[in-house]
């Protein structure tokens with residue numbers, strides 16, 4: 001079988017370089033071109049010395065030429081850039097998986113409010129399918145344009161889906177306490193990601209203003225219209241990769257822990273990348289690092305009737321490049337695991 005030719009825009013960033021790592025093992029996708037807005041005719045090895053044996057040279061972003069060269073493009077570009085670039089790629093007939101937040105929110109007002117940027121043209125946002133693979137697989141399969149989910153929403157929504165869909169929780173009770181490693185902020189340096197600022201430190205940021213709040217609420221409403229606004233806090237922790245979301249919800253009625261485990265296990269029976277942990281155990285970020293897994297642990301506090309759900313992912317894999325490839329697999333009719341059979345890197 002001829003391999004499908006794919007292109008990567010933003011290959012010099014963390015999402016892009018993770019796409020290169022994972023696609024290098026893919027039996028059906030072949031990285032044909034990598035593109036950059038700032039560096040052309042530069043070899044990838046000169047940007048990333050760890051890619052010493054990778055032959056790619058950065059090319060100019062030219063939608064017309066791209067459409068002649070490749071079948072599918074991953075855009076690992078910042079929000080505000082994808083909104084302008086992706087429509088050009090779609091107009092050229094390319095299939096697109098966009099890793100940014102530009103096409104995830106269906107409401108232009110919400111995008112402007114939370115991203116503080118002009119929204120993408122509505123006709124393209126309407127076409128996009130939200131790529132939370134485990135729950136929207138059928139739509140993804142019949143789509144040619146995916147808005148790949150944010151990293152925090154991926155961990156949060158996979159943790160909440162079974163109980164929200166079954167309407168088991170009080171609708172105004174969702175609190176999400178989330179932590180991320182530094183690579184979640186991308187490759188460009190800021191004061192926040194300065195070693196001296198983050199080493200042996202922990203910081204809360206974007207308090208009640210995080211752009212992933214409306215993304216999470218949009219999906220929760222698809223599952224249960226009665227869900228009320230969530231409380232969602234994000235923290236930077238001194239590690240390179242990983243996201244942990246600790247989610248608190250109040251149950252409407254008391255439910256045995258055995259029944260909850262049964263619900264989660266049944267919900268993810270056909271989801272090879274979601275691992276519901278054994279009762280009484282909780283996942284840590286290192287236990288999924290470098291892999292496409294989302295690991296979930298659960299418990300109920302019988303004194304308060306509150307449930308605690310812990311969901312961990314690698315932000316660059318299941319939170320970005322891995323899920324993007326999982327979606328590309330479904331879109332092209334391959335098994336979702338194709339090319340993603342990697343165990344976590346431990347320790």
Ligand SMILES: NC(=O)C1=CN([C@@H]2O[C@H](COP(=O)(O)OP(=O)(O)OC[C@H]3O[C@@H](n4cnc5c(N)ncnc54)[C@H](OP(=O)(O)O)[C@@H]3O)[C@@H](O)[C@H]2O)C=CC1
Nearest residue numbers: 010012013014015036037038076077078099100184186187
């Ligand atoms: N890091 C993460 O964990 C996650 C990131 N995302 C999203 O994925 C996208 C990429 O993130 P990430 O890789 O971390 O970011 P980085 O900052 O590491 O890389 C982004 C890349 O975008 C390219 N770029 C910048 N400006 C332009 C432009 N005007 N036109 C075309 N390309 C441009 C740059 O490459 P060049 O200069 O070579 O063009 C840059 O290397 C973002 O939208 C991010 O929000 C989503 C989930 C998780």
Ligand SMILES: CC(=O)N[C@@H](CCC(=O)OP(=O)(O)O)C(=O)O
Nearest residue numbers: 100101150151180181184185211
């Ligand atoms: C650690 C860190 O800074 N993480 C980033 C994740 C950004 C991201 O992925 O943005 P979009 O999903 O909106 O594209 C943040 O919290 O803003």
